[in-house]
Amino acid sequence: MPGTALIEVQQLVGELAPKDQLNEVVTAVHRIPAREAQWEEMPAWIRPELMQAYRAKGIERLYLHQAEAAEAVRAGKDVVIVTPTASGKTLCYNLPVLNAVVENPDTRALYLFPTKALAQDQLLELQDVGQRLGDAFGVFTYDGDTPSDARQAIRQRGHIVLTNPDMLHAGILPHHTKWTRLFENLRYIVIDELHTYRGVFGSHLANVLRRLKRITDFYGCNPQFIFSSATIANPGELAQRLTGSDVTVLEGNGAPSAEKCFVFYNPPVVNRFLGIRRSYINETWRIARKFVKRGFQTIVFANSRLHTEVLLTYLKQDNPPLPGSPEIVKGYRGGYLPLERREIEQGLRNGSIRAVVATNALELGIDIGSLDVAVMAGYPGTIASTWQRAGRAGRRTGASYAVMVASSRPLDQFIVKHPEYFFSESPEHVYIQPDNLEILINHLKCAAFELPLQNGESFGGVDLQIICERLAESGYLHKSGEFWYWTQEAYPADTVSLRSVSSDNFVIIDETVEPEVIGEVDFTSALTTVHPKAIYIHGAQQYHVERLEFEQRKAYVRRVAVDYFTQAIRYTQVKKLEVEEAAAIPGPAIKAYGDVQIRSQVVGFKKIKFYTLENVGSGKLELPENEMHTTACWITLDRELTESLPYSISERQDGLFGLLYALESVASLLLMCDRMDLGATIGERMPDNAEEAELFEPTLYLYDAYPCGIGLSRPLFEMYDLLLARTREMIEGCTCEKGCPSCVGPAGEAGERTKEVALAILAKLSPVGTMSCSQA
């Protein structure tokens, strides 16, 4: 019955937003029709006992894409399999790998998962097949939780070893001689959830794989790579950058799916002047409870642990456990014990749990079956992971629903107001920078520890000779004959973390009554939001920051009610070190990218009164300075441009900052990167001589917030036109009057004409007609 989902949703929408005539609240109801399964017979070369084992599990035939994947692997190709959630992805690689193990019991395979939980999930699946084959092969997880007395056996008897990049990096490669059985017979390397390896993590993984290849070369084997990925724009390119060789992309999907409705929901505006909307968390709760009440099995995604807990509390209060019955609402996030997680997964599969509130921990391929409804509190940040989360709802039969509730972040607002962008655009590119020197050199040290580096050997795209000489001068290596040897007592892998940027958070502790942790902020925003004497706003409650323990990464706050907010004064200096490429553009202006030095320090703060926005005080701060060399993309506005703007100097400045705010949001949207991966600042062009010193030629910088850069600047430079067009769409499309957090920044913080000036600058930079605007 096509259309039932639509009717159901329209009914619901009517209840949720009865007065939404302009479709400002429900901005999209997108229907995805049902799809029939496309079947293929099991390939004839599959060993009968393996075919038997799968038949016993109820798998008699393959979906088209599974059969294609099996054939491509059989043909010896490196492949990347791109499939949506719940389309039988694991069979794509398990079938050919297991077949090879059954054919030749010496065969070994290494599976890499981004998290331990995913490896555990696969372990159960593979053990199940293994039992049906009379334990013909050994499959083990090998990670930080593996007991040391079991490790020896795993090294010897594990046909399939399930691990993660971190363990491969610090636990396996530096001890490769203990793994000779594996490395001498390694035929397949399976890397699941390829799309998660972006930015720093992906750049590290590429280098770990370079090291892995050196080791497999040493043991004389040449394993085949099998990747699996969610839908992204460049799976083949990404896989190719990781392995250094061509990879075949398989994008078919023969799995059936039922009809689905995707709803975009923007919480109603409650204060148009300040651009404030109703809490998206509360709105998420309202929507989720409606679905749960109607008997739909529902998954709610939140973007932070705190929000997970808040939503869980609300939903539990709605659905108290009946006496003698198990709970029907559960939470699921990192930090829950493995056993508890297994129980929740089980409960979701058998339907006893009716609602689960999760972080992205459930976005990846953990097997929880398929649910009826997915509700997302906030845009997950990328098109790809939004589809991943939506894919959690999707029965093979019946209908399913996905609802995205936008927060007031610019990214969320852009997406929710431009549904056509989301539904028509290809998903994001994943960028990595394997030749980031900081990352590469750290891995080169690890590589030298594992096996001496040979003159003429290649490791990424760098001149190994020069780097080895420098490492020798610094005491890490010593040359003997043709080889460079490791000459340190320390174990280099210990000091290199593959996920180094995001772990360093500050926790916020409310001391009003009893000390209680109310939230956390990442390192970079901590300095501007929880510096001493700041007013920190959390859940509409104001807190005064009493003290900041920098080393301990703790901020102590106390509840207050004051009529002002604070704004940190951050002093950021940018110095251009090297221009890779530059071009004159309309404006007149110059766009460029290259290497920069960023020095930033929070030097003080202002107190700003609500509504009147008067400056009612200020303070000085002494916080540590941060210095970093990285890559940036920038736009330098010619004096002619700034002078042609009919505004005062301070209005122009406000306009520039507003524009930068918007550019940064759109850039992170286009780059599929974390908000934290990208930084933005304004600098002035260094005057060439004293006469020019007074001339105002501002430069807007967007930089990689990681030392040496992770490959964001060049794509930004190349997508400059698109960046400008999207930014303009975003600002123009915003319903606020004079700027709000969803476009050019909070109205109070910027001047009266910020939005107007930002648009005027944009009009100069991209005169109508010179750019392609894809607005529907």
Added chain:
Amino acid sequence: MDSLADRLSRIAALRPVSTISRTATDVADACPDTLIQLLGGELRFTQFGSHVRVRRRFRSPQPEVISPRALRLICYNTSAVSPDLSGWLLLDTETTGLAGGTGTYAFLVGIAWWEQDSFVVEQLFMRNHGEEPSLLLDLESHFARDRVLVTFNGKSFDWPLLQTRFRISRIRIREPIAHIDLLHPARRLWRPQLGSVALTRLERQILKLDRGPDIPSESIPQIYFDFLRGAGPRAIAEVFHHNRMDLCGLGSLLVHLNTILSEPEECGCRGSELFGISRMLQKSGGEERLARRVYEKALESGLPADAERAARRELAFLAKRGCDFERANALWLELSNDSREGFRACEQLAIYYEHKARLPGKALAFSRQALAKLREAFHARRITLKEYQRRYAALQRRLTRLAAKL
């Protein structure tokens, strides 16, 4: 514009390590030949290149054989081992670190053996990493026949490290027929007395040997790195000395262990050593009577509280197995008020009076006492909840049964 060199100068991963040290005078006399002269060694050539070998003989009469008892106590698998020392090889390595893994090198491998009336120490040294395969090949030749390997902490450190080195150099090495790691008996015998059982400590305090001036072992990796970068051979010569002394100490320790373990009752050992020996005897099985005698002797000699308690418990256990209930009961009675062992001792007494003496009244009294002691031990967190529950249930069953018998 920015050159690669400028860029590299900003990389944190390239920042020098703090411990680099090299002085001009050191470099001046850096010449490979001076090292060989200084040590009285020779350059060895193999099909894989060359390395340095230094051989020294020490006058030392060969201990005739290792007694079967001592052998059984220090070696788990004695069947293939000949007590004749001619096939025994002592080994100790000096390495570029303690971390293990494939980037740690054994740059100096010392081996030693007895030969007529001499103790021979042979040291193989690589002057740079390129000499490693040659060194390993030379070492491999010593393993061409059946060998009993003797080390100190070699089971978890030196031997796995060498196996890694051999594997990377693609040289096959024959495994020794037995590997005796003296760290383990040393721990049993001397840990209560010394705390740490580092070899140098054992030499000084147990073997009463003085190795004279020596370098701290934690300085060794850096000495080698400095040597690689051109520092003179004097510091390395001290590493050779250190290694030689380690091997001599290892040999002395083996002789000493053979003496005291062969005739434990005659060895003049102190109580805690006797306690260690009796535990080893008990564990290896076969000589329970001797184990009992040594426990008794250890108790007579006086023991620290922990060891005394354990000695009584084990001795009572052995006495029970030997059906010497008189002695066992006496020991349990001594333990019955002990805060740690009390509940076990009382339970044992209850078992005795229920099944052997057939005095259910007495058995009941001891069961009750056991229960009280068990609670005490649990509240003092001396036992886990799981153990408490298990023992509690068993005692309850016993009480019910005894009540029925009365």
